[in-house]
Amino acid sequence: MTKIYDLAIIGGGPAGYVAAERAGAKGMSVVLFDKRALGGVCLNEGCIPTKTLLNSAKVLEYAHDAEKYGIKVENI
Known part of the structure; x- marks a missing residue:
């Protein structure tokens, strides 16, 4: 069965999937x-996962520093 599309997009990164939508x-x-995977490198491997990891590291740092302010965080 042959299917004809109005538009074919190569690349599902930020520009490709927005154009398709x-x-x-x-x-x-x-x-x-x-x-x-849909979303490209930035979404799946680069920018966004990196920002998530950086935020997690900052939260861990806050937990370690919390004792200075009378808050005890265990099992971290």
């Missing part, structure tokens, strides 16, 4: 190709 919202039939 907007085209779909305008009634276009869209196919998106990506060899990796």
